[in-house]
Amino acid sequence: MEKTPEDRPEVQEPDLDESEDDFALGSLDFSGLSPTDFEEFCFDLVSESGFSNVDWRKGTPLAASPSDRGRDIVASKTLRDIDGHEYQERWFIDCKHYARGVPPDALQGTLAWANADRPAVVLFIASGYLTNGAKDWVAKYERSNRPPFRIRVWEKPQLLRLVETNLDLAFKHDVGTSTLRRVTEILAAESELMDRLWYGRKPSDEDVATREDLSEDLKAGLLASKRRMEEQYGVEELAKDVSSDWTWGYLSGRISAVRWVLGDDWHNLDS
Template sequence: MLDDDMPYDEMTDTQFEEFCFGLMQELGFVNVDWRKGTGFNASPADHGRDIVAERSIEEFDGTHHVERWFVDCKHYKQGVPPDKIAGLLTWAAAERADVALVIASNYLSNPCKDHLQLYQVNNRPPFRIKHWERPQLKKLLEGKDEFVARYVEARPRTEAEILAAEERRTDKLWYYRKELLYHSIQIGQRAPLEPEVDQLIKSAMQQMEDQYKGDQDFVIPGDDQEEWNAAYLLGELSALRWVLGDEWNNGDS
C-alpha cells in the first residue's frame, strides 16, 4: 500500500474516528466502543478518549488477561500539539486503563513527543503510552486490502481530482479531434489546411504527446476508432463539467 493510498487529509474528524473504530475491530480488539455520543463533528463529552477497546492477551502458560485501551483519534494535517493529548492521559490515569493510544492522521509534533517522554519519566504512569502515526498505520494496514478499499475506492472524489480529470480529458478530446481532422483530409473529405495553420496544429499535437508521454490514461490513438474515442471522451468530459457546475453537453476543447 502506498503512503497516499488512504485519504486521511480528506476525511472529516468524524470520518477519521470511524476509520479508527473500524481499524481496532480489524486488528482483533473486542468490545470496541466509539464514545462519540453526539451527531456533532467534535464530542466534548468523550472524557479524553474517542474509543475504548479491549484486547485479550494469552500468556505463555495458556492463561488470558484482558487489556483495556483508551484511544484518542487526532485528525490533524499538521503535528498534534501537546495540549491536545492531556485529556487522554488524565482519564487513562483516573480510570486505570492499561494502554493510552493516540492515533494521528498525520504525525505528532516534536513538542508532543517530548511531552510524552517527560510524562512517562516524571509520572511513571501505571499504563503504557503508544502512538500510531502514518508509518505505523501503513504497516498495520498491510494485507488488509478489503478494509482499505472501503475508504479508497468508495470515497467521493475531491474537487482537485475532478479538475485534473477534466483537464486531462479536455486535452485528449482536443487531440482526438485533430486526429479526425487529418483523417478526413487524408481521405479527401476536407481540403488541406493552410501551411501555417497546419504547422501550428502539428506543433501543438507534438507538445501534447510530449506532455503525456508515459501517462497510461492518455493513450495516443493509432487505430481506426478515433471517432468512437472522441464520442466516448465527449461523454466523460460532459459529465465532469456538469459536476463542476457547467451545463450538460459542453464538449468544447
C-alpha cells in the same frame, strides 16, 4: 543538549509481518476526512486489528464529541500467558486528525482521564505525526509520573503498514493513497464515462428528427440531453469516442474496468 535514547519516547508499532513480498503503499492522505470521518476510520481499523468490544464513544450525532471523556474509542485486547491463560486488556484510544503535528496540550486531557479510569494502554492514533515537543512531553510524563498504563502512538507510518494489509479500509473511508485513487474520483470517472457511452449510442440530430416511432416530447428531451452533454464535455471530445471502432472499444473497456473496481461484473456496458 542532545537527548540520549533513554530520554526519547518510544513509538511502538503494531506487530506486523514484514515480508518483502507484501504489497507496499507509498503514502496515505487523510486530508479529505473530517475529524469525525477519521474517528470512524480508526474505529474500523481497530476492529480489523485484533481488538474486540470496540466502542466508539461519540456520545452525540453532532460533529463534535463532547462526551467521550478523554477517549474516542474503548476496546479490548485478548492476551494469552504461556500456560494458556487468557485475559483482556482495556485500551483507551484517542484519535488526532491534525493538519500539522499534534501538540502536547492535545494529549493531556486523555492522560488525565486515564489516570482516573486505569486502562492498560492509552493509544494515540494520529493522521500525521506528533510534534517533537509532544514526543518529548510524553517521555517526560512517563519518567515523572510512572503511570499505571502504557502509552502507545500510531502515526502515519504505522497506519500505512496496517492499511497495506487491509486496502478495503482505504477504499471504504475514501482515504487517498499513492497507489489507490479515492472512491470519489472513481465514481466521478464512472459518471463521465457513462455519459459519453450514452451519447455515443444516440442517433444524430437528423435521424432523431425523422424517427416516426418517437413522440415530439421524446425527441425534444433527447435533443436537450445531447446539448447538455455537448456543453459539459465538448462536441469535439465526444466525437472522438465514435471516430473509429478502436476508440469506441477503448471507451467501453474503460467503463467496464472502472465498474469492476466498484464491484460490478465485468462487461457491464449499460448506459
